[in-house]
Amino acid sequence: MAAVILLSTRGLSRHFGGLRAVENVDFDLPEGEIRALIGPNGAGKTTFVSMLCGRIPASNGQITFAGRDVTRMPAHKRVQMGIAYTFQITSIFDALSVRENVELSVQRCLGADRGQLAAASDALLERVGLLDRAEQVAADMAYGHQRLLEIAMGLGQRPRLLILDEPTQGLSDGEIADFIRLIREVARDTTVLLIEHNIDVVMALAQKITVMNFGAIIAEGTPEEIHANEVVQAAYLGG
Template sequence: MDSMTLLETHDLTRHFDGIRAVDGVDLSLRQGEIHALIGPNGAGKTTLVSLLSGRIRAQSGRILFQGRDITAMPAHRRVRLGIAYTFQITQIYRALTVFDNVALAVQWQRPANAAAMVMEALERVGLQAERDAIAGTLSYGHQRLLELAMGLALNPRLLILDEPTQGLAESEIARFDAIVRSVVPQATVLLIEHNMDVVMRLAQRITVLDLGRVLATGTPEEIRANRAVQAAYLGE
């Protein structure tokens, strides 16, 4: 394992009723990079990140995090290692306050300065003024930002963001860009995103999935120029 590699997979596979959702994927995430994962609907993106986060189990292959085999490790233990995953569909506690949502995210750490950690995370996403609001009353875009704050409060080594700009206004997307850039190089970001403008602005490297397999990995410029990617996904 390269000293610059944070997470890698080897021949990672997960099938569902004969459908090859993830089919022998080799993926490498470097420390301190923003790495985008793109592909058409049904390419296997969400299944892959569910495997990385431990929400579902692999049928075969390996996942290494900082050189440690975590393939069989449950999700809650991966969180403690520093893997945080925000979901494609907002996962918040709608009946609780904004503050309490973030506090619950960090409670397992039992930090002495929990309240300060919560407020720092809310400030990073611009929700400090909403701390006492009931989460379910927030706009959809603000709920997505709250979910991001919950991930940031964990101080992750790897932050996995699944369709984070879905439902965000342009002004909120600009804030999101700034937030993601502030995470690196202390952490690595894996960004699953359909908004190609966001992907091309933020990502240092991009991996393209198609039918459960890696079609290409490279810089934004290399991905734009890749004819197989153009045919399968970019429509050029």
């Protein structure tokens, strides 16, 4: 049984001046999958997902999401269609409280009813374990907690595709275990694309792994296949 393809790219490229950050990438992501995107630093992973969610425009190629060509669609419309992105470098509303941060992510789907918003936000904060910090100013929290807030804001949008850019960076071991549990739960009704350096997290979560290097996909397969792949090992050892 072939799963429905939620997201695909054809010939997707991005050039910065002479630098080919992403070159001619064909990529397919079936609905419901947890996919990990790995590769050495500077392989073009963040550039690639930034094109998917519309933060930066593609130089060439095509992006299809849920059957629609979204290549030229502005970022906020893609987000409205169900692509949520959590930033690699934490990006939250510093001066607002933790609850207000999450409310802003929830209110687009829920509307502005105060009671409903607060309830939905608190439920989310409970899930990521930040409920006891709901009143705190977001910037005052420790870095690891800010990462969790980012994830809560990603979930708050009830996305069809959740893109997580190095979500476990700066989390403690205990928090990482919670994170893995959380993503497994989320993945029941959400497709997840995960950029991750922590190989344990990748192995624990990913159903399939895509490996990028020098702006191109060099391998794709199950965790076992990737583990055994010589090209991948060469890229990591050489890179």
